[in-house]
Amino acid sequence: MSDTTAAPSAPTHGMGAILRHAQYVIRENKVTGFAFGLFVIILLAALFGPHIVPYDPLASNTSAALQAPSARHWFGTDQLGRDVFSRVVVATRLDFAIAIFSVVLVFLMGGLAGVAAGFFGGWTDRIVSRIADTIMAFPLFVLAMGIVAALGNTVENIVLATAIVNFPLYARIARAEANVRREAGFVQAARLSGNGEMRILLGHILPNIMPIMVVQMSLTMGYAILNAAGLSFIGLGVRPPTPEWGIMVAEGAAFMVSGEWWIAFFPGLGLMMAVFCFNLLGDGLRDIIDPQRRT
């Protein structure tokens, strides 16, 4: 697509078209527009959070402990006098990073294994499907707990655990989608063009199931954030005093009864908005990515 001699008035391809289409989708669908707006806020918080927050998220100030939300401390302060607003914003980066990496990892593992299983069938299919079945036989959160407990209490292991837990979902969807395209006309045509099986798999089949995978990735982003926060909540994974939504909710939970609701409420709200955003985004993304809908 290096050729740029196409009519300048209405290019039917390239980034311009995709952007215009995205604009259209967002304008037509208010919910998608809202989700995208939320996504931009989350992204900005993740990128610039530590630089824009008013207080150091780790600096404790016992004289200002347990203050209710005010103009000075928008979300109040916690038991050590740390600014909850700063902590919630700074935590975005860690939670977001865990979600992104685990989703990319599970796509590389589950997505590719599933596509191969669906396309090649036979032994590849049997092995991938049985692995997926085995993982699904466990209660997923307990499995994630087990993996983190066994491998050690680090952020990398949270990412890995979240990815493994989601493996069956990706493998199954990718397998089903690849399977229906296995004997499609364009795959046969690709064989006639001299494409090897691997090239057909990666160059012809995979791009066709990407829209579905991207929607799936967006949906699991929300789940990945919840999973990471959940693990931190029960004391696995990220350790205090690192700002992280799950730990903050866990720490604040004790103060709920005594009336200091803001310590747990605001990280919980951040968590909810992030999950909500990614779930809504999934549908919008599908509309934008799928070329069939771009007419």
Added chain:
Amino acid sequence: MISATAAAIPNAPPEVPLLDVRDLTVEFSTRRGTVQAVKHVDVTVGKGETVAIVGESGSGKSVTSYAVMRILDRAGRIANGTITFGGVDVGKADERNMRDLRGREISMIFQNPRAALNPIRKVGHQIEDVLRQHAQAGSDDAKAKAIAILEQVRIARPEERYHAFPFELSGGMCQRVVIALALACRPQLLIADEPTTGLDVTTQKTVMDLVVELTRERGMSTILITHDLGLAAAYCDRVVVMEKGRVVETANSHAIFSAPNHPYTRKLVRATPRLGVTLTDLLPEDDAVSRSALRKASAINGAAHQGAGESPLLVVDNLIKEYPRKDVNGGSFAGLFKRNGAAAPDTPPPVFRAVDGISFSVRRGESVGLVGESGCGKSTTSTMVMRLIDKTDGQILFDGEDIGAIPARQFARLPLRKRIQMVFQDPTESLNPRFTAARAIADPILRMGDEKGTKAVRARCEELATQVGLPLDLLDRFPHQLSGGQKARVGIARAIALKPELVILDEPTAALDVSVQAVVLNLLQDLKEQLGMSYLFVSHDLNVVRLLCDRVIVMQAGRIVEEGPTEQVLGAPAAAYTRELLSAIPHPPL
């Protein structure tokens, strides 16, 4: 309403038509504003009359019938006009009255019979459902009535078939069940939307004969929606021709072929393959003249190509393909362990012979037609020759080399791959939806072509696009932004990109409108003459084969029943099966 049938029916001709559509306009709201799919259409159907609505895709013929049934999808609405059915204004009737009307007064047969039937319910039960819905039967007599209806649509052994699931029946049989469903409540009007598209010619004949016979018996009216002018003229009293949402001509079916009035009708009539015409005759008048001059000039070149090959390009000798028959009782548990276990079965596994020892040859520069109905093994044969699947036994010699011995998996990487290419049946399905036209054409060049570098590949793509008549500005479009004919051209450009010697054409025009088919067939003929390729043309449409092929091979149940020059096989068929195929082609009254 000058109709032979109407006169034959005792209680006709009526003063008021059964269905009267006046000035109908249907709009669809889309992203680019409202689109009028049907514009100011008038159609009348008298009692006992059979009317065909003919048009190419996008002509609005189906939308018209959906409007009559009031089953337009949510984006569509009747913007203008009245639809009167038996004195009732359908446009104003409320949803409850419409539900009563549909099925009991007006019923519909859809294109894909399998999709129209519930796959997990016995066909007998499905008929009972319709009967009960419209209070035509109670629980005590429903079964007997359903069996009687199955018998009426000429289903053999109706008591047994009552318990069959749709997937256990053939396509033609399913369509009969759908007809049975449609006729169960003795409606006054039957709308048949492309009822035989996708069925074999012989099945088409039996299904159409059945519809016409049943509707005559009951004095019903029928609307046949079809793209096939020949079928319409053969089975209907009147033909309504639609183009781009408008009715351009309404004529007696006798008159439509002999004296078409509207230019569009003339173009359609010309494009319909029939006896005694040549390929250029299918094109619009002004096109055809220049084309036939051109062809005469190139025919000399073509002859030179043909003389060059003394040894045949492709020889198929005693080719056999067997598939293991699915063991109905075979336990899946046993199957799980059998494969790697040492327990070799003593008896050979039961097999199904899709291709049963066929032999033929294709000379250089020759077009050979491979004809037969679905399931006769013609596609299996062509995919084996194409080296996409492995043979069970026999030889496939290409230019003297036994390519049948090379496993299909390895064949993709051999230089031989360049010399045998294929044009697929469905131009939409055979293009990767995420590749632009240019990328699709470039795919074989990138893998096996001599051109290297982006510029050279692009130049070759443009050369090929010009060769197949694809405008260059369409090269950067995705398949869904192209029309059916344009997609077919992309498919052909891709197939000839590597300058193959043998091209297998697998019903390349089956999914196209007749006028597009005419252009594509001419294109294929021109390309063959220019490039000196051989064609193996797989088709069930004998009229198309007659136009394009030098020799014809007729297959039935995996065997060749007849083989010879086209004029001989189709003009004076020796085998009974060939005669049956030929007689099943709908012949418009002339």
